[in-house]
Amino acid sequence: MLINNWYVAATSADITDTPFGVRMLGLDFVLYREPDGTVRCMTDVCCHRGGALHRGQVKGGCIACPYHGWEFNGSGQCTKIPAMGDDVVPPKRARIDTYPVQEKYGLVWAFLGDDEEANRPSIPDWFEPFINSPDWRVVRYNYVWTDTNWVRLGENSVDTSHPSFVHKAFGNRLSPKANIVPITETQYGATLTRERAAPPLANKSGAIAKILPKDRKTTRVTIQWSMVGLTEMLYQEMTSEITQVLFSARTPVDEYNTRSFGFQARNFLMEPEYDADRLKGLFAAIEEDHNIVRFVKPKLTPKSTTEEFLIEADGMELTFRRKVQEWARTRGVIDGERLAEELKHQVQVLASPTRKADPKGWVHRAVPRLDVPADIRAAE
Numbered sequence: 295m296l297i298n299n300w301y302v303a304a305t306s307a308d309i310t311d312t313p314f315g316v317r318m319l320g321l322d323f324v325l326y327r328e329p330d331g332t333v334r335c336m337t338d339v340c341c342h343r344g345g346a347l348h349r350g351q352v353k354g355g356c357i358a359c360p361y362h363g364w365e366f367n368g369s370g371q372c373t374k375i376p377a378m379g380d381d382v383v384p385p386k387r388a389r390i391d392t393y394p395v396q397e398k399y400g401l402v403w404a405f406l407g408d409d410e411e412a413n414r415p416s417i418p419d420w421f422e423p424f425i426n427s428p429d430w431r432v433v434r435y436n437y438v439w440t441d442t443n444w445v446r447l448g449e450n451s452v453d454t455s456h457p458s459f460v461h462k463a464f465g466n467r468l469s470p471k472a473n474i475v476p477i478t479e480t481q482y483g484a485t486l487t488r489e490r491a492a493p494p495l496a497n498k499s500g501a502i503a504k505i506l507p508k509d510r511k512t513t514r515v516t517i518q519w520s521m522v523g524l525t526e527m528l529y530q531e532m533t534s535e536i537t538q539v540l541f542s543a544r545t546p547v548d549e550y551n552t553r554s555f556g557f558q559a560r561n562f563l564m565e566p567e568y569d570a571d572r573l574k575g576l577f578a579a580i581e582e583d584h585n586i587v588r589f590v591k592p593k594l595t596p597k598s599t600t601e602e603f604l605i606e607a608d609g610m611e612l613t614f615r616r617k618v619q620e621w622a623r624t625r626g627v628i629d630g631e632r633l634a635e636e637l638k639h640q641v642q643v644l645a646s647p648t649r650k651a652d653p654k655g656w657v658h659r660a661v662p663r664l665d666v667p668a669d670i671r672a673a674e
């Protein structure tokens with residue numbers, strides 16, 4: 295799983311003065327909100343004897359471990375060890391790793407890695423025009439993709455030829471031939487625009503079926519994605535007036551489960567009473583994808599492209615795999631399967647920027663990174 299990336303840990307509403315535990319990249323984290331509104335994200339494992347901080351309490355700007363009451367401030371430094379008495383200043387080594395946090399789109403993004411601020415990429419701002427605009431009605435969702443590896447999910451969501459088969463409401467089995475269009479690569483992702491055959495109107499259910507013209511031939515789709523936050527935006531122009539925009543960010547829970555947070559914006563049927571109808575359609579599509587990807591084999595993407603039979607229509611998926619490899623090589627990756635095994639008998643913690651700046655004097659070992667040789671390419 296990739297490190298030195300921003301991942302959505304929770305929604306902003308989730309984070310209060312009650313500790314919130316969340317698993318990301320196969321590791322446990324705790325988040326909480328300080329009285330001034332600042333959100334903190336840190337390892338969930340207490341450096342004393344491994345207490346789970348998310349089971350503790352927030353006290354002012356600190357979090358107190360439920361086991362022996364050690365208190366850690368927002369920088370991860372222990373400020374109080376009750377068993378040593380109030381007059382003892384805890385040693386510097388009594389500290390835990392903490393991670394930078396940003397709130398954007400009403401989501402809490404944690405930077406999971408140790409890169410200094412200048413090297414941290416920006417969270418995509420593509421969804422900004424839609425989030426608080428009177429021209430768009432936005433609904434949000436989150437979803438746990440059980441039994442689904444994050445790369446497998448990424449491949450599915452950039453895949454332009456599966457809708458004909460998987461999605462009844464917007465694919466068209468009678469016209470499955472892929473429209474091969476140029477892919478434009480960006481620094482951390484790619485984008486393309488293509489027309490796809492519209493499904494028969496009879497396949498549409500819900501309120502949208504009543505407003506779409508009967509003679510509609512195509513949907514114009516633009517897909518744009520980035521490795522930063524594992525984000526993706528899909529513009530679906532059903533007619534020149536009827537457009538739906540989907541934005542999502544994905545967070546690996548571990549190597550085999552993935553959580554997504556997203557939004558659907560629409561410029562039609564803007565009244566709130568249509569929200570449930572639109573969400574129903576969205577979840578139907580998500581479940582159609584989930585019922586494909588969780589059964590794909592192998593569970594993790596093959597290391598070599600010769601283990602599959604790839605065709606030209608798979609271009610976006612190959613671009614995605616290549617960007618994953620580039621990130622792994624240049625910014626860092628951890629071996630989720632090995633980590634899960636090692637965590638059974640030893641605490642390992644993702645190295646934070648504070649640890650990188652001051653590497654000596656930490657109780658817990660840092661998760662080892664995987665070396666990715668420069669000549670390994672997942673996709674040629």
Ligand code: FES
Binds near residue numbers: 361
């Ligand atoms: S394990 Fe956290 S205070 Fe003892």
Ligand SMILES: [Fe+2]
Binds near residue numbers: 456457460461
């Ligand atoms: Fe899909």
